[in-house]
Amino acid sequence: MKTTLFLTFKRLTLLVALLVTTLVLTQTRTEIINITGSGTFTVPPGVTSVTIETWGAGGGGGSSNNSSTNGGTGGGGGAYARGTHTVTPNSTYFYFVGSGGAGAPANSTATAGNGENSWFNATGVNSAPTTNTTGTLGNGGSRGNNNTTTAPTNRGLASSSLGNLMTSNGNNGAAGSDSGGGNGGSGSFGGGAGGTGSTDNNGNDGDIPGGGGGGSNDNASHRGGNGGNGQIRITYAAPTLVVIGNGNTITNGDTTPAIADHTFYGSIDIANGTFSRTYTIQNTASQAGLTISGLTITGVNAGDFSVTATPNAL
Structure with a gap:
């Protein structure tokens, strides 16, 4: 018998940390x-x-x-x-x-x-x-x-x-x-x-x-x-920076997971299941060359998450 674990809260913790550090300008x-x-x-x-x-x-x-x-x-x-x-x-x-x-x-x-x-x-x-x-x-x-x-x-x-x-x-x-x-x-x-x-x-x-x-x-x-x-x-x-999931803007400080913006992950096999989402960090300012660095994952069971590709300069 396989046990499933809902990862909504853990993934939400990652997104909140990311949004707070990027949507400040x-x-x-x-x-x-x-x-x-x-x-x-x-x-x-x-x-x-x-x-x-x-x-x-x-x-x-x-x-x-x-x-x-x-x-x-x-x-x-x-x-x-x-x-x-x-x-x-x-x-x-x-x-x-x-x-x-x-x-x-x-x-x-x-x-x-x-x-x-x-x-x-x-x-x-x-x-x-x-x-x-x-x-x-x-x-x-x-x-x-x-x-x-x-x-x-x-x-x-x-x-x-x-x-x-x-x-x-x-x-x-x-x-x-x-x-x-x-x-x-x-x-x-x-x-x-x-x-x-x-x-x-x-x-x-x-x-x-x-x-x-x-x-x-x-x-x-x-x-x-x-x-x-x-x-x-x-x-x-x-x-000047926005985070987009599934083509929809993730509002700064959003605490409600949603399928529409890919912040709700559903259930995953706890033994060997993996699930990936892609988010776009968009520079909407007139100036170029903004750099995203120092991405961190915090919260309960932060080790269950990883960033697989670091964003390039925007």
Whole structure:
């Protein structure tokens, strides 16, 4: 009769010692996304928290409304929101970068377009978040008005944004006049400048992220400026060394054996059975030449384990 011994705890002891000595270096990384539309962000190995900053897009500038009376007002600047969220390494999350509103067209009574919201969903769902715990969202600025000397209230709103760290209003566009268009409102919290209203031509486009478009002058043949697109900035502390088993990151300090990352060994014949696992130590830092040395095996029955191949320089 053969007796079997579960090696889970002994193997777990080895992994904890290895992780504590390797996953000690981190590097702050920032990814800036300003390509409009939907996209995905895959969390790097070892990362469990991200800080998200979002700027809503700017509204388009107004026009003379196919007349020669007054210029258009500037579009509203996009709002800003910042939040922090817990994420799962190697998992995919959805985001959306808003497009700036189109300026009001020339030789037309059509209105300008509103700036779109920019958002990041921290639940893995491909839709705008509805609370500041499920994601971060910056509200887009609204359009400028045509042919008016009345100042608009069209900024992106903090109250319509979502951020568990902070939210901030964009800036309103300026009124038109009988000789030119109003300036677009700037995006919030380091956002783009609003486009300049024109006295003799088209309104100027707002800057990225979130600047409102400038209003055109009082000439029917000129259009309002386009709003600046939104933007998302993702910041996280990434470990410069990670340990991977079976293609999955083994989290630093993990004390739960799992088949998925090869930290659960099951049962082995105590008399003559052997079992081998291969783990990858990955250097994710920008610098090269990191050396792994001094690997030790500690814990109960440490002699039952051995390292059969020492890692090379990373």
